[in-house]
Amino acid sequence: SKVNYHVSALLLSTLPTADTTSPPAAPFNHRIVSARPSQIRNFYTINWQEVLGGGRFGQVHKCVENSSGLTLAAKIIKARSQKEKEVVKNEIQVMNNLDHANLIQLYAAYESRNDIILVLEYVGGGELFDRIIDENYTLMELDAVVFIRQICEGLQHMHKMSVLHLDLKPENILCVSRVTNKIKIIDFGLARIYKPREKLKVNFGTPEFLAPEVINYDYVSFNTDMWSLGVITYMLLSGLCPFLGDDDNQTLNNILACQWNFEEQEFIDTSEEAKDFISRLLLVNRSWRMGACEALNHPWLSDAVLHHPSINCETGKKFTEK
Numbered sequence: 001s002k003v004n005y006h007v008s009a010l011l012l013s014t015l016p017t018a019d020t021t022s023p024p025a026a027p028f029n030h031r032i033v034s035a036r037p038s039q040i041r042n043f044y045t046i047n048w049q050e051v052l053g054g055g056r057f058g059q060v061h062k063c064v065e066n067s068s069g070l071t072l073a074a075k076i077i078k079a080r081s082q083k084e085k086e087v088v089k090n091e092i093q094v095m096n097n098l099d100h101a102n103l104i105q106l107y108a109a110y111e112s113r114n115d116i117i118l119v120l121e122y123v124g125g126g127e128l129f130d131r132i133i134d135e136n137y138t139l140m141e142l143d144a145v146v147f148i149r150q151i152c153e154g155l156q157h158m159h160k161m162s163v164l165h166l167d168l169k170p171e172n173i174l175c176v177s178r179v180t181n182k183i184k185i186i187d188f189g190l191a192r193i194y195k196p197r198e199k200l201k202v203n204f205g206t207p208e209f210l211a212p213e214v215i216n217y218d219y220v221s222f223n224t225d226m227w228s229l230g231v232i233t234y235m236l237l238s239g240l241c242p243f244l245g246d247d248d249n250q251t252l253n254n255i256l257a258c259q260w261n262f263e264e265q266e267f268i269d270t271s272e273e274a275k276d277f278i279s280r281l282l283l284v285n286r287s288w289r290m291g292a293c294e295a296l297n298h299p300w301l302s303d304a305v306l307h308h309p310s311i312n313c314e315t316g317k318k319f320t321e322k
Contacts, residue, residue: 019146022153023182026105026121027070032096035089035111043067043108044119046074053127055171057189058115062122072107075118077189087189088116094191097161102154104174104186123184125175132170132239141274142307144236146181147173148277149301151229154185156292159222166190166202166220168228169209170235194222207248208241212284215252223286226295230281237274238266242282258284271307273300 040046044063052060052073063074079085095106095118108119128147131137151173158165165172167190176182190204199219211227213220234242242260245251254260260282262275277300280290290298299306 019181020149022101023150023176023180023184025101026107028105028107028121030099030105031107033092033106033109035092035109035116037111039112040074040110040117040119044072044074055187055189060120063119065119071122073120073122075120077116077118078114079116080114085111085116088118091188091191092118094163094188094193097163097193098158098188100154100157102150102184103157104184120186121184123174123176123186125177125180125182127171128173128175128183128236129170131175132235139236139239141237141269141271143181144233144274145301145307147183147236148229148233149296150183151185151232152292152295152301155222155225155229156296158185158191159225159292162194163188164192164194164200164220164222165225165228166192166214167205167209168225168232169206170232173232192220207251208244210252210255211286212256212258213286215256221286222291223289226281226289226291227283227286229295230278230289233274233278233281234260237270237278238264240264240266256284258282271300273298273303273306276300 040063044065046061046063048061050062052062054060057075057077060073060075063072064070065072077088079088092106092109099105104123105121106118107121110117110119131139151168155165155168165185165188167187168185172185172187173183174186176184190202192200192202194200201217202214202220203217205214209228209231211220211224212218213224231242234240243251243254245254262270267275277295277298280298281295283289295301
């Protein structure tokens with residue numbers, strides 16, 4: 001009846017849709033940075049007690065710029081040899097090319113004898129990985145859409161600027177705050193400027209997220225990042241890692257065999273569009289994978305109606321709650 005139709009339409013208009021607004025920009029304009037041969041403590045107060053993160057490079061600490069009072073993050077990278085220093089300078093060069101709200105911004109850099117310190121935009125919401133494994137945090141499919149859409153937008157900008165991230169994983173995606181679904185991609189330590197005429201091969205990364213071409217020491221491209229996006233999407237929707245084996249060797253073999261499926265209990269309520277989205281990324285042949293632009297136009301990310309619970313038009317009640 002007409003009345004029931006109007007009730008349903010009203011319900012549809014009040015149901016949640018994916019928040020498509022950008023995260024807040026960095027509290028400073030994009031800067032072109034070079035490493036200054038100077039002591040950081042002349043300009044900043046570093047909170048050595050507060051560790052924001054860490055990895056193969058060293059640690060990240062909260063810091064404050066003395067002259068402005070601006071809260072930032074200091075990434076301290078151990079670099080003694082000239083070769084190690086060149087690697088960090090590559091990271092600086094990559095970040096100089098990237099100006100996007102979903103990509104962490106570089107503020108300054110300081111070089112001393114044993115390290116180079118990158119001063120970065122401060123992001124305080126913790127790793128996306130922590131949200132995936134937090135038992136008190138229920139990640140709905142709509143949340144995954146909001147996260148993945150932003151990662152895609154960050155990747156789209158990077159790829160437009162000829163940058164490959166090559167280490168995309170939930171630990172390298174930070175939430176802007178504990179209460180929003182806004183994210184920023186971090187850690188360009190393994191990123192490379194892509195030059196089509198120079199065939200690029202790499203042999204690094206985290207086993208579970210490596211694309212087959214990296215394991216095979218074959219040429220990498222923008223779609224190498226898109227494989228990692230497929231793994232992240234799978235993890236966000238299920239809390240499971242699609243290729244994880246009993247050890248690294250088994251994990252790598254699972255990736256090369258492209259052995260994964262949606263048979264786990266965790267995928268019972270997952271939409272067909274979400275499964276299709278992953279299936280178009282986790283393909284061994286990189287030229288068949290969706291690019292960032294194509295991914296953003298995929299129905300799972302672009303069709304808001306998809307993420308409304310089904311409505312019973314007779315009663316106007318929602319009957320499938322996820």
